[in-house]
Each structure stands twice: as structure tokens, then as C-alpha cells.
Amino acid sequence: MLPGLTDSxxxxxxxxxxxxxxxxxxxxxxxxxLRPGAREWFAGWLKREHPSLVPGYRELYGNGSYADRRYRRRLAGLVEPLVRKHGLAPKVARDAPPPPAFPAPRRTRPGPPGRCRSTRWPLPTASTRSS
Structure with missing residues (x-):
């Protein structure tokens, strides 16, 4: 759903x-x-086509990819009775726990100040690989 555009x-x-x-x-x-890449494209489109909605989107998304939890709950509250009304199985997205985090990368060596440091994900060794 597009907040303010398709969510009444x-x-x-x-x-x-x-x-x-x-x-x-x-x-x-x-x-x-609104993930990176799509976010920038959408922001430009929104500014061009619906400039009055830009402040609301800034508030709703901040610097993230997902709409504010309060908005998602409000949307779920609107959708749940309509899903039942139309005889659809309720598969409304809920606030699920976040997925497990990736392991932190190991630093291999420090880089020069102000530059990215070289990192490497732990790779399986011969003893940890499954046959």
C-alpha cells in the first residue's frame, strides 16, 4: 500500500x-x-507528482525502509475486517520479530584513517564444511 495514495x-x-x-x-x-535505490526514485516521483505528501513520508519513513510501526498497525486494523468481509484467508502482515542478525565481519587489517577498513566474512574451513 502507498500511504496517502492507496490506503483509504x-x-x-x-x-x-x-x-x-x-x-x-x-x-x-x-x-x-522503500529500500535504497527504490527510495530515491520514489522520493523524486512523489515530489513531482504529490508534493504535499512528501513531509508525511519523511515522518513515516524517517531514514528507514519501512513505514512507522504505528502506521503498519493502523493499516492492519483497516485490513483485517475487510479480509474477513471478502472471505479471504487472513494473512495480514504482523509485526514479526526481526530476523537474526548476520555475524559481525572479522577485521583483517586496519585501513588508512578515513577509508573503509578491509573486512572478510568468516568462511567455512575444511573441518566445518559438510560432506
Whole structure:
């Protein structure tokens, strides 16, 4: 869902109705993810096409890729009854625990000040590889 553009109760009702009518049995509704690359492109498009929404997106996304948790909860609250209304299996995204973190990279040697330091991910050794 695009906050402020496609997330009204009426738009969601119409969308979920059309999805059910097309024969879907379940649906997952998520707020827009703005990962690097897509974020910059989308910001330019939003500024050009819907400049009044730019401050709201700044507040909602900050410097991250995901909409604020309060917005995601509000969206889930709008979607849940509509999913049931249209007979779709409730697959509404919930706030799941974060995925496990990657192991920290090992530093191999310090680099010059002000530059990236060389890092290397731990690689399996012959004794840790599975046959």
C-alpha cells in the first residue's frame, strides 16, 4: 500500500473485493518498502507528482525502509475486517520479530584513517564444511 495514495478504507475495500472476485483465497497487505535505490526514485516521483505528501513520508519513513510501526498497525486494523468481509484467508502482515542478525565481519587489517577498513566474512574451513 502507498500511504496517502492507496490506503483509504474505501480503496482497500474495493481492492480486496476485486481480489476475492478474481478467485484469490488469501491476501497479505503491506505498506510500501522503500529500500535504497527504490527510495530515491520514489522520493523524486512523489515530489513531482504529490508534493504535499512528501513531509508525511519523511515522518513515516524517517531514514528507514519501512513505514512507522504505528502506521503498519493502523493499516492492519483497516485490513483485517475487510479480509474477513471478502472471505479471504487472513494473512495480514504482523509485526514479526526481526530476523537474526548476520555475524559481525572479522577485521583483517586496519585501513588508512578515513577509508573503509578491509573486512572478510568468516568462511567455512575444511573441518566445518559438510560432506
Amino acid at each position: 478504507a474505501q480503496q482497500l475495500d474495493d481492492l480486496l473485493g476485486a481480489i476475492a472476485e478474481a478467485g484469490a483465497t488469501g491476501v497479505t497487505v503491506l505498506a510500501l518498502h
